Amino acid sequence: MRRTMTSLLTAMLVFCVAAFVAPVGVKAATPKAxxxxxxxxxxxxxxxxxxxxxxxxxxxxxxxxxxxxxxxxxxxxxxxxxxxxxxxxxxxxxxxxxxxxxxxxxxxxxxxxxxxxxxxxxxxxxxxxxxxxxxxxxxxxxxxxxxxxxxxKDSDAVKKIYGEMKRQGISKIAVMSGNTGFGQAGKGQLTKMAPEFGITIVMEEVYDKTATDLSAVVAKMMSNKDIQAVVNWSIVPAQGILAKNMRQAGWKVPLFQSHGFGNIKYVEVGGAAAEGIIFPAGRLLVADVLPNDHPQKTVLLKYKNDYxxxxxxxxxxxxxxxxxxxxxxxxxxxxxxxxxxxxxxxxxxxxxxxxxxxxxxxxxxxxxxxxxxxxxxxxxxxxxxxxxxx
Amino acid sequence: MGFARYIPIAFLVAGLVLVQQVTQHTGTTFYLTQLTMAAYYALVITGLCLLMGYAGQISLGHAGFFAIGGYIPAALTTYNLEPLREKWLVQTLDAAGLLTAGQDLYGQQVLHVHPWPSCILALLLTAGLAFVIGMPVLKLKGHYLAMATLGFGTIVYRVFLAMPLFGEADGISAVPPFPLLPGVTVSGDFAARTENYYIAFGLLIVGLLFLINLVHSRIGRAFRAIHGSEEAANAMGINTPRLKLQAFVISAVFAALAGVFLTHYNGGIGPSEASVMKSIRYVAIVAVGGMASLWGVFFMGILLNFMSLRGMFGTYDDAVFGVILILIMLFAPNGLLRLHLWQRMRRWRGVDKPKSRTE
CATH class of the missing domain: 3.40.50.2300 (Response regulator)
Known part of the structure; x- marks a missing residue:
């Protein structure tokens, strides 16, 4: 019994100290008007x-x-x-x-x-x-x-991709996505907006965000001769791996990625296979090569260089x-x-x-x-x- | 013992009122927000204390039970049944008074399941699931039990992460308040804070009373016998599989109950509540509190969760709990509050040898 009471009192004391003394101390240190x-x-x-x-x-x-x-x-x-x-x-x-x-x-x-x-x-x-x-x-x-x-907006990224596909005369596609919130949201938008652009999604595949090899999925998709292009929506290294696996298998359809591809690390993962991947993104990544009269150029270059x-x-x-x-x-x-x-x-x-x-x-x-x-x-x-x- | 075991409860109630009054008079009632949230986590942890500290069975899947308790009401009370109004099932439920109609923030007509039936459903489901899972799993011991429960927790996490009904990676938002009784509502509104502080601690005290009585009863003694030696307990005629299962189900229901209330209080839940890191955190806090010490576990549960929720550990939040678990296991296996530091340090330096154990 005494032990219970002692531990009870000790804990209450510790608690009071932690709850009230610590924050007050912090506040006193930063007084600004x-x-x-x-x-x-x-x-x-x-x-x-x-x-x-x-x-x-x-x-x-x-x-x-x-x-x-x-x-x-x-x-x-x-x-x-x-x-x-x-x-x-x-x-x-x-x-x-x-x-x-x-x-x-x-x-x-x-x-x-x-x-x-x-x-x-x-x-x-x-x-x-x-x-x-x-x-x-x-x-x-x-x-x-x-x-x-x-x-x-995700939907604008999708519009951009589908617009480009329409221009290239692509109408049957495969959609790949990572099993993260980003992948799921993108897949939802892709499915929702496809009819508007006259595009049919022939095949859908979801892969784990930690995937290190996608050749099995690529082989499966490749067997479907209707597929004219692949859209991949994720924010993981698998974006580069997918490109690699597709080129290794000798599959030459265009590969589109989401704005999640906007990190040079993923290009390094893909190596030579990443060449020619098309994706929508903010202009930060191409700040250096924007025309000088582009309104964002100075802002982007300054942020990029500072960071x-x-x-x-x-x-x-x-x-x-x-x-x-x-x-x-x-x-x-x-x-x-x-x-x-x-x-x-x-x-x-x-x-x-x-x-x-x-x-x-x-x-x-x-x-x-x-x-x-x-x-x-x-x-x-x-x-x-x-x-x-x- | 008699009534003596309830004296700490009286002190606790007095302490809680004191904290509330002090915050009220110093204009710092905002502390009550994190205290309320910590109280719900402490409910999971005291339940786990029964299982780990008294019955001696580890579970690394309690975040899973908490998440089931949180997600089921979250999904049911936010899923709009209005478009399905014509279906017989919806009509039957409506006729039984289990649904509530209304308008959402943006003026859309909605029809949801009432929080009460969804709460009861969540608790029953958790109890059932704990029973079904516990039956085979509790035959395992030590590391194997830890791994099996870890597996269960991971499955729950993955299921919530994968199902559109549960909001996938984003979880569920805009969960309505829970009208517990007329005039008593579990809600995160700034105005309802003091009320919710008492609701949370009221629930926690009821849970504590239940556990205190339980561990001092015949069943509680049987739990401790199992903890001491399962074979010996068996030989004494204790039905060990049944008792272990009881402890498992009780602690799972405690976790689910906390999940239901915290989800209504927060107005939402995300998959992080089901993650393995959460389960490990619960186990770590039970260890810090001293395993078989309801009061120690209770206070550590409140204190550490309170500090974590206030962001005191900053970027090292998860790491802190991992380190705590390791340090406690190494230096204070009986918990922080029972740490006889000097004795231990002397022993460490080899000044006095540990008393010979008969093993």
Whole structure:
């Protein structure tokens, strides 16, 4: 009995100390009067870290840069990045924490659609601006007053691919996808929009995200002589492996990939077989070769060079989503000052903002602000990404 | 013992009210959000404590049971039956009063299963599944049992990840509040926070009382006998397979119950709740709490989950629990609260030899 009581009291003591003393100590260390608190919930670790990692690094870099140069009209940004590891329950907990405790002005992220959907209502209720870095279209459809997103629409990527197929006279295709959220969403859009473009999906295959060899699937598809092209939708090295397996088998149909292919590592995996792959992507990957008069050129080159100089890794379009979210917020604050309602209105009516994802034109009905022109068709030539010219 | 074993409960209730009052008066009620969530995780963990600490059976699949408890009501209470209104099954359910109609946030007409029947269904399903899984699996011992339950957890994770009904990788969002009783609702609304704090801890205390009584009963003694030596327990006439199964089913239902409530509180659930890392976390916390110490496990469950949910471990969240498990197993197999540190360090340095064990 005494032991139970002792452990009970010890635990209560530890608990009280942890709960009340620690946070107070943290708060006392950062007293600032004229700062705008911005929260970010990003999957810096875990399965979605390829999204959240570059996003967090980008946003931190931009915030430091901004504060070093005097902030927005003198208002400094205090950034609070929370690592959700892609777990929705953590995103929920952090969102509530940021909103109520830190009383943040706005939240950037989360990185994944699942997390964003969990906190969409919370932000809406608390009237806190949410600038999501996740792609799913349900985030902004139906439109919630305080919720925006920066990545391009999956459906536009599909339109771009199908448009190109139509031009080449392709009507019967095979669809391959990874078993991740990204793959599933893409497959859904591909299936939904095929009839609109007069395209028939002859065969569908889903593979594991850790797949290291797809030759069996390739052999199966190859036996179907109707297939004129293959579309693959995933964000894993299998994208390069698929190209390799297809060329090894001597199958010469065109291979289309999603915007998930926009990482030079996957080209390296595919080697020579990756040559000629066609895929839609934001223009970040081809910033160097854009014509000089392209509106995005300066923005893209600056971001790319800054990021690569600072972190010694290639800039990805995912980090670009974080860049756009941060810059959109800063621009709105710069226009109307740090007033949440006014900033929300400013974002909703923002026109012609040049970001890494494209040129954003928000409207009350469109909280994404990007159209199909945000994508360019790219291809691989001599181991590099280049603009695809038909 | 008699009533003495309930005294800590009285202290606990007083402590909980104190915490609530303090947060109220210092304007820090936001702490209650994470405390509420931690309380639900603590419910899983105290249930697992019965299985691991008392009956001596490990389970690395409890996140699976939690997820079943979360996903079933999430799917049922968000799946719109409105287009199926003409089907006889839907009409029968409607006539039985198991459905609720209404409008969603965007003015669309919806028809869902009421949270109560879906909660009961989830609990029954979990109990049934735990029974069916437990029957063959609990014949295994040690590592083999750990691996079999790990396999079960992985299967559950994969199923939720693969099925469109369960939202695949994105999980399920917009789960409605759970009207528990008239005027008592499990919901994540900022306004309902204090109420939900008491609901969560109320549920947890009921669970604790049940477990305290259980472990002090004849069955509880039988559990400990099994933990000590299954063969000896058998020889004493204890029906070990049945008791092990009982502990397994009870702890699974605890996990599912926590899943149901937390999902309604959070308004959603994702596949990460079913992941193996979650199961390992539960096991780690039971170990830190001292295995066969309901109070130790209870407090560690609240404390560590609270800290994790507040992001105190930052990027090292999962790693922290792995390291905790290793350190506890190495240096404090009886849990942190029963750590006789000095004695252990002296022993480590070989100052005094461990008392000779008769084995």
């Amino acid at each position: 004229e700062t705008v608190k911005v929260g970010a919930i990003l999957a810096v670790t875990g399965g979605a870290s390829f999204l959240g990692g570059p996003e967090a690094r980008t946003i931190q870099m931009l915030a430091d840069e901004l504060n070093a140069t005097g902030g927005i009209n003198g208002n400094k940004i205090e950034l609070i990045i929370k690592d959700s590891a892609g777990d929705p329950e953590k995103a929920i907990s952090f969102a509530k924490q940021l909103i109520e405790e830190e009383k943040v002005f706005a939240i950037l992220g989360p990185s994944t659609s699942g997390e964003t959907m969990k906190i969409k209502t919370i932000c809406e209720q608390a009237k806190t601006i949410l600038l999501s870095c996740a792609a799913a279209e349900v985030i902004v459809d139906p439109v919630a007053k305080y919720v925006f997103k920066t990545p391009q 690569e100089a600072k972190f010694k890794e290639p800039a990805s379009t995912f980090g670009g989503h974080g860049y756009d979210a941060f810059k959109i917020l800063c621009r709105a604050i710069g226009q109307v000052g740090p007033d949440r309602e006014k900033v929300r209105d400013a974002i909703e009516n923002m026109k012609g903002f040049v970001g890494t994802g494209g040129v954003f034109n928000f409207t009350p009905a469109d909280h994404n602000g990007l159209d199909i022109d945000a994508f360019a068709m790219l291809t691989v030539k001599d181991g590099k990404f280049v603009l695809y010219n038909h």
